[in-house]
Amino acid sequence: MGRPVLNSPKDQGATLPPDLAQRLVIDPAVMWTWSLVWRRDEVRPVVLAAVDAITRDVGELGLHDPGTWLPDGDPHK
Numbered sequence: 001m002g003r004p005v006l007n008s009p010k011d012q013g014a015t016l017p018p019d020l021a022q023r024l025v026i027d028p029a030v031m032w033t034w035s036l037v038w039r040r041d042e043v044r045p046v047v048l049a050a051v052d053a054i055t056r057d058v059g060e061l062g063l064h065d066p067g068t069w070l071p072d073g074d075p076h077k
Helices: 045-055
Strands: none
Touching: none
């Protein structure tokens, strides 16, 4: 492609080709956000317990800190 490419965190287990150099993006720090989605009228205790366990004690993640970058279409921007 002749230019830098940002790699999605979805396939981090893949082996890099030997002619590909990996460099960290430091400034701005690129953020990959994920949304936890469940039905508004969810009543199943196991689903509600999973949502609670996953979101418990999650504080500010630094998505809006200076020096971070989110894509324009990101729902958490």
